[in-house]
Amino acid sequence: MTEHIQEDEFEELEESNELYEHYRFETDPGQKPLRIDKFLVNRIENSSRNKIQDAAAAGNIRVNDIPVKSNYKIKPNDIITIVMSFPRRELKIIAEDIPLNIPYEDDDLIIINKNPGMVVHPGHGNYTGTMVNALAWHLKDLPLFNSEDPRPGLVHRIDKDTSGLLVVAKTEHAKNFLARQFFEKTSSRTYVAIVWGQPKEEEGTIVGNVGRSLQDRKQMAVFPEGDRGKHAVTHYKVLERLGYVSLVECRLETGRTHQIRAHMKHIGHPLFNDERYGGHHILKGTTFTKYKQFVQNCFKILPRQALHAKTLGFVHPTSKESISFNTEIPDDMMQAIEKWRGYIAGREND
Incomplete structure (x- = not known):
């Protein structure tokens, strides 16, 4: 698992192009061939085949440090990792009825024109009143938005006192698809x-x-x-x-x-x-x-x-x-x- 990261380092890390380990599994010496999506869905709480497959399509599931597809069949002593572009962090999200400026929304994503002074996601000294708290309320009926995820739908961020546009994913597929574009610098x-x-x-x-x-x-x-x-x-x-x-x-x-x-x-x-x-x-x-x-x-x-x-x-x-x-x-x-x-x-x- 990811090592504990000091709060003042988190902001730097989350916008870097590094990948951070969220889960790690090592298969048994006697492991029989099994699709990796079936293997992982039984070992990660609140996961689903669709979530696992989307993560694999985005290159976030790796075996022995090499990205694999969801139909990869695991072998004995495989090291399986799930990586993301942000560090792991434990934090409960409180849904709050805070107005958001939303110029566009569809079934996959939401565009927010963030006001200056609004923190994007909860952190040290800002556990409420953030954009993520507002999103948790606005999209509370969607599976992606739950109190266990400190960054539901987020694929990028802007500073508290910077105003302007952000995209937020509303599905696991959209989150992986958009995150890959920011990671590969194909977004503008x-x-x-x-x-x-x-x-x-x-x-x-x-x-x-x-x-x-x-x-x-x-x-x-x-x-x-x-x-x-x-x-x-x-x-x-x-x-x-x-x-x-x-x-x-x-x-x-x-x-x-x-x-x-x-x-x-x-x-x-x-x-x-x-x-x-x-x-x-x-x-x-x-x-x-x-x-x-x-x-x-x-x-x-x-x-x-x-x-x-x-x-x-x-x-x-x-x-x-x-x-x-x-x-x-x-x-x-x-x-x-x-x-x-x-x-x-x-x-x-x-």
Whole structure:
């Protein structure tokens, strides 16, 4: 079984492209040939042939570290493991009647436009009031959503104070199908962000391993290619230059924890009002008191890092068609953008 994982490490691990062992079985020396789905359904509580077959189709069932199909016939001394893209964690989920912004839903999945300030799933210090608690209520009649699963339907996540789009699976098949796309980086995600300063180029690519900071465990840092951190790639494009800040689009090629926040800080453009990465200080601009007050007013309008998950695309688990979703920039970010537009216009008219 997976070793105990400290809470401050869980966030990093769950978005990595590593696979974590959830179950392990070793067959007896005298084991007779038997389909692996039949073998596992009798050994895993609350499992079914369909769940086992979906997991096998997604490459999550392995024999001697090699993915196998559900019709694989086990042999003596086989080491059978079931792996997932997130660590195992024991936690009871309490269903709570919390409103969700749902732009799309069908029999397979649900798209959520998450509000800033909402934690995605329960964890240390946030056992209630999360998106998963709300989902447990909204989808309480579905088999996938039960109090024993800390991540029912989740295949990816975004930070508490980041707003925007997530996809949640409603069936075991959909969860495995979607999770595989995020693992293999075939899904597409773009974010919009307000960052400090003016990037020199209109477009660029940031490549650098992202891992826990050696100075601050709550921060992620960018390291040279090597053993520390995990490979990460962010493509960015300047959408609008607003004087001392810029509106940029970021497209993720990988999905590391705090990837955009760490990468933009690494190139000298921290996200506006990102307290964890230093963007809550006035990093660019003048020394005039009037300007400082203007920035403080912007911070009050936008009391979080200026980051929004704007688009999301993937192949649908049933239709097998490519689908995509787009959402508007939320009000708090738009108000800050408009204030910066007004500030720039005022300077030009002086």
